[in-house]
Amino acid sequence: MRPILYRKLGRFDLWVLNDGDFWLDGGSMFGIVPRVLWAKLAPPDEQNRIRLGLNPLLVRIGERYILIETGLDRKGDERFRKIYGLSETSPVLGQLALLGLGPEDISLVIHTHLHFDHAGLNTRWVEGRLRPTFPQARHLVQKQELEDALHPHERSRASYRAENVEPLWETGRFEPVEGEAEVLPGVRLVPAPGHTLGMQVVELESEGERLAYTGDLVALMAQVPPLYIPAFDLYPMTTLETRKRLYARWLEEGYLLCFTHEPGHPLGRLVRSEKGYAVEEA
Template sequence: MRPILYRRLGAFEIWVLSDGELWLDGGSMFGVVPRVLWAKLAPPDEQNRIRLGLNPLLVRAGKQFILVETGIDRKPGEKFRRLYGLGEGHPLLDQLALLGLEPRDISLVVHTHLHFDHAGLNTRWEEGRLVPTFPKARHVVQKQELEDALHPHERSQASYRPENVEPLLEAGRLELVEGQAELLPGLRVLPAPGHTLGMQVVELESEGQRLAYTGDLVALRAQVPLPYIPAFDLYPMTTLETRRRLYERWLAEGYLLCFAHEPQNPLARLAVGEKGYRAEGV
């Protein structure tokens, strides 16, 4: 498991946590890009799977602790864990404990989207029933994303699990936004459709420093080139348009990027050259 990464960003303190790792089909992660190209960037195993990180972001803003994403769902059981190469336990909760934090210390959870590998620890079993893992936190998501999670179609239903969403609704812990919204001073969400229609990215800005948490708009450093769009994206041409729009601003304004699934160093900056956009490590 990747160790905790710490960084100051102006008045914010940030920790890039790890909820372990996930193994997914490499061809699906790189879409139309030929295997001979992507395999050099992300070597596959004997099942053609590549190793992905699970990288929730913890932010301290004054006395508040904000969690961006809650890691992967391990509730479905052993067969599910084997399919995706998951370990047991809850590494995210273990890393919070290392920082001296309990789930009740989180006051805000921000979701890029509600797929099981990004919102899996929204809930957990307690005395035979599903309850919110972070009992004092409000969970912020785009209205469109909640609609799609509650009414999935044949292409998306495998990615959404109602047990990660419905208990939050019942507890009154879901807060919906439509479009760009500032959740706290210097902390905002922006629509980033493509992977799903309701995808959003999370941006932090303080004292001239900026960071964007990219979710699955661009999940890996190797996916930064514009055509490297996963087959998992429901609207790939929309992903392309969203990337062009946000890349231009992130590059011009010197944003630090945090990639949700990068297994090594998830922090990088955008650069551009003769072959287009690329990620440069920090």
């Protein structure tokens, strides 16, 4: 398993955590891209699934710790865990402990969106009760995303799990954001619709250095070509528009990208290529 990756970004400290692997249908991850092309980039297993990671990003700004995404949901039953190839327990709290942190040290959680593979550690079972994992944290999410997670459409019902959303909603821990917002100096939420209508990416900037946490706008390095859009995306044409708009700026302004589901090295930079864009590890 990839070890915790540490980087400095200006005055910010970053740790890319590693929530372990899970497995999803490869065809669904690449949409209209023919299997002969994607299978070279992401070799499928005998069930046609490809390996994905989940990389929550811990950011320290001064004395404050921010967690971008909480990770995979392991509260489902054995069948659920088997479908997605999930281990039984989350390694994220153990990784925070290695850094000398407990869940109460996280003061802010930022969600790109609330699908179960991104918001799964929002809650956990403690003595038979489902409780918020990070008791001190405000949870930032786009208002649209929160509404869709609380009242999912039948097309996305399998992606949202009430266990990760309702206990926080009922205790007032969500802080819905509408549109672009600088929530702390150098921490900007940028709407990135397509995968869901309310998805956002997170942009960090300190002393001229910049990083974007991509969410599921582009979850894997192999998905960087703008047309490599998952079949999971609810609005693929919108994904294409969002990618082109944000890619252009990320390239021009020299953004480092942190790829949410990359199972290997998760950081890279965009470069121009014959497919529009490619990525180089960084």
